[in-house]
Amino acid sequence: MAEGGKPMRLWGGRFEGGPADALTRLSVSVQFDWRLAPYDLLASRAHARVLHQAGLLTADELERMIGALDDLDRACKAGEFRPTVADEDVHTALERGLLERLGSLGGKLRAGRSRNDQVATDLRLYLRDHVRHIVSRLVELETALMSQAEEHASTAAPGMTHLQHAQPVSFGHQLLAHVHPLARDVDRLRDWDRRAAVSPLGAGALAGSSLPLDPQAVAEELGFTSAAANSMDAVADRDFAAEFLFCAAMIGIHLSRLGEEIVLWASQEFHWIEMDDAYSTGSSIMPQKKNPDVAELARGKSGRLIGDLTALLTTLKGLPLTYNRDLQEDKEPVFDAVDTLLLVLPAVSGLVATMRVNTARLETSAPDGFALATDLAELLVRKGVPFRDAHEAVGHLVVWCQVNDTTFERLTEEDLAKISPHFAPGAGGLTGPDGEELPGALEVLNVQGALASRKAYGGTAPAQVRNQLLTLRETVDGQAAWASGS
Numbered sequence: 251m252a253e254g255g256k257p258m259r260l261w262g263g264r265f266e267g268g269p270a271d272a273l274t275r276l277s278v279s280v281q282f283d284w285r286l287a288p289y290d291l292l293a294s295r296a297h298a299r300v301l302h303q304a305g306l307l308t309a310d311e312l313e314r315m316i317g318a319l320d321d322l323d324r325a326c327k328a329g330e331f332r333p334t335v336a337d338e339d340v341h342t343a344l345e346r347g348l349l350e351r352l353g354s355l356g357g358k359l360r361a362g363r364s365r366n367d368q369v370a371t372d373l374r375l376y377l378r379d380h381v382r383h384i385v386s387r388l389v390e391l392e393t394a395l396m397s398q399a400e401e402h403a404s405t406a407a408p409g410m411t412h413l414q415h416a417q418p419v420s421f422g423h424q425l426l427a428h429v430h431p432l433a434r435d436v437d438r439l440r441d442w443d444r445r446a447a448v449s450p451l452g453a454g455a456l457a458g459s460s461l462p463l464d465p466q467a468v469a470e471e472l473g474f475t476s477a478a479a480n481s482m483d484a485v486a487d488r489d490f491a492a493e494f495l496f497c498a499a500m501i502g503i504h505l506s507r508l509g510e511e512i513v514l515w516a517s518q519e520f521h522w523i524e525m526d527d528a529y530s531t532g533s534s535i536m537p538q539k540k541n542p543d544v545a546e547l548a549r550g551k552s553g554r555l556i557g558d559l560t561a562l563l564t565t566l567k568g569l570p571l572t573y574n575r576d577l578q579e580d581k582e583p584v585f586d587a588v589d590t591l592l593l594v595l596p597a598v599s600g601l602v603a604t605m606r607v608n609t610a611r612l613e614t615s616a617p618d619g620f621a622l623a624t625d626l627a628e629l630l631v632r633k634g635v636p637f638r639d640a641h642e643a644v645g646h647l648v649v650w651c652q653v654n655d656t657t658f659e660r661l662t663e664e665d666l667a668k669i670s671p672h673f674a675p676g677a678g679g680l681t682g683p684d685g686e687e688l689p690g691a692l693e694v695l696n697v698q699g700a701l702a703s704r705k706a707y708g709g710t711a712p713a714q715v716r717n718q719l720l721t722l723r724e725t726v727d728g729q730a731a732w733a734s735g736s
Contacts, residue, residue, distance in 0.1 A: 279578050280333040282585060283340045289375035290344055290368065291323045293451055296471040297363055304462045306361060315359065318351040340372075341365050362459040363451065366485040366573040370450040373581065375472065377494055378446055380588045381439050385733040387595035388436055388501070392429050392726045394603040396719060399425040403715040405609050406616035406697045407522070415619030418697045421522075421612055423710040426718055428511075431504045433722065436729045438497045446490040449474035453484035456572040486572040488562070491580050495559040498587040502555035505598060509545035512601065516542045521611050526604035529597070544601045551594050558583035558590075616697045620648050622658055625700045630672050632688055643670040658695045666691050 269277070295316060302312040322344065325331035337343035348356035399422035409419035449472055452458065452465025458481040465477035478484030515522040525542060533539035565579045623644050630640035647669045651657060656665075666673035673691045693699070705711040708718075 274338075277338060277575075277578075279339045279581070280337045280343055283369075283581055284333050284343070285585065286340050286369070286372040286376055286581075287326050287344060288323065289372040289379075290340055291319055291326070292375060293368065293371050293468075293472060294344070294348075294359060295319050296468045297451065298359060299471070300464050300468055301358070301361060301461075303464060303467070304362075306461065307358060311355060311358070314352060314355060318348055318356065321351060322347045339365070339369075341368055362454065362461040362463050364453075364455040364485075366455050367450045367453040367481075369577075370453075370485055370487070371472070373584065374446055374448075374450070374474075374490060377490065377584065377588075378443055378473070380592075381443060381494070382733045382735065384498075384501075384588070384591050384595070385436050385439055385729055387592060387599070388432055389726055389730045389733060391595055391599040391602065392432050392722070392729075394599045395425050395429045395432075396722060396726070398422070398602060398605070398607065399429070399715065400719055402607055402609070403719070404698075404701075404712040405607065405612055406701055407612040408615050408618060408621060409710070415615075415621045417624055418616040418621050418700050419710040420701055420712055420715050421607065422712070422715045423718075426715065426722065428504070428508045429722055429726075431507075432501075433725055433729070435497065435501045435504060438500065439494075440729075440732060442490070442493050442497055444475075445493070447473075447475040448484075449477045450484035450487075452477055453481035456482050456485050482572045486569070488566055488577060488580050491584050492559070492562050492566065495555075495562055495583060495587055498591060499552075499555045499559045501591060502552035505594060506549040506552035508598065508602075509542075509548035512545040512605070513542050513549070516540075516545070522608055524606040524608065525601065526606070529601040529604060542601075544597045548594050548598050551590050554590055555587055558587045613697070617657075617659065617695075620651065620658060622695050622697070622700055623648060625694050625703065626658075626691060629688065629691065629694045633672075635672050640672070643672050646670065647673075661692065661695070663690075663692065 298307060298312055298315045298319070301307045302309065307315060322331060325347070331347050333340070333343035337346065345356065345360070348359065350356075401422070402425065403420055403422035405421040406418050407421035407424060408415045409417045409424070449465065449469035451468045451472070452463055469475070469477040478487075512523070512525075514520050516525055525540065527540075529544050530540045531543045532541065562580055562583045565576050569576055626647070627637065627640040627644045630643065631637050635643075647666070650665075650669055651661070689699075702711050702713075705714055707714065
């Protein structure tokens with residue numbers, strides 16, 4: 251409260267009366283922007299130092315100012331200083347705390363800056379800090395997936411397209427297929443950080459300051475790579491917030507796709523995995539149920555993250571330069587996205603790390619649905635048969651098996667000869683283009699052989715999966731180091 255018991259505001263000299271209650275309720279943001287307090291205090295210390303360098307604070311005043319800011323920071327962390335219903339925003343609350351400690355000296359800190367450049371700076375500081383926390387949680391999920399992939403590099407599983415059996419794959423290969431998009435998410439966040447490392451402090455309301463301040467010195471102290479080159483852009487820019495929300499939405503989509511697969515894998519129809527009790531829930535009416543709630547919530551939260559991005563983009567789309575009060579709406583979507591990711595990622599990591607893979611079920615179902623048909627067609631190609639003819643011959647073989655209610659595993663040489671002369675043991679060349687001895691058609695109808703044959707770079711052969719793991723471990727180790735600041 252200001253002197254006389256009136257609510258303290260950072261504006262008002264031009265006004266004869268106070269704002270209406272409805273306006274006050276609409277304007278207040280301290281209930282959500284209070285989390286910026288530590289970053290606002292950090293920026294205030296840097297600003298105090300440049301005021302001193304400019305001759306606007308004496309050495310004694312600077313010492314008292316820094317001491318008061320440090321004490322206020324301590325009081326905020328301890329919960330001894332809190333915003334009140336009369337505080338419009340985090341900046342108002344903290345200035346009140348500073349005035350309580352310093353009296354009129356506290357008012358000197360406002361020189362040369364505005365809430366416009368303050369809030370833009372605070373939000374960048376907050377996000378650059380929290381992005382590293384998010385990356386740490388992404389690294390945990392990547393690590394959990396890689397641990398499972400290493401254990402199941404040689405475990406055959408049904409590979410699917412259109413949710414139909416297509417070709418056998420290594421289950422480890424499929425798990426790593428979820429690591430790569432997460433690694434791209436981290437790359438995006440690290441690239442985002444490079445663009446977000448620009449300090450708006452010093453831009454003032456929009457035009458900079460006539461005071462002899464040093465925005466570059468402030469930027470350096472706060473860990474930014476530079477100060478903003480255009481004061482109007484500095485206070486109007488929320489690209490960094492929108493771009494972060496895009497990155498968050500993409501992470502949400504990748505978590506949703508992983509969640510959808512886990513829901514399928516845990517179903518009675520698939521039964522590929524068993525979820526740990528610690529990451530499952532039951533039914534209030536059906537005693538036998540074990541529900542994949544973590545995976546489902548991860549899938550559901552993606553809609554929230556997409557909504558946060560949409561909300562901010564819609565707010566920004568028609569704003570003229572420079573600052574407009576609409577920008578008060580930038581913080582809640584950002585805070586929600588950060589909170590959502592930091593809530594969901596540890597739960598998904600725990601689910602993945604503790605799930606038990608039903609290896610027998612996977613390997614039994616890997617050849618189902620004539621999943622080795624492509625391998626048989628490719629054998630004919632290696633014998634010199636045009637792929638069009640090979641595709642046709644194997645397609646006829648599949649139909650013959652369906653009509654005769656049999657599978658590839660139960661075929662005989664005689665059965666194959668009935669379908670096409672291409673399948674005869676001596677048909678075509680007996681060696682491949684590189685001179686290797688080619689197997690017979692029945693020998694190709696083997697899941698482990700099919701996996702091993704996919705040995706080109708990026709393929710599903712267990713040896714390639716292990717090579718892929720080595721590369722990913724280096725990548726993820728680098729991500730972890732970046733997140734920890736080392």
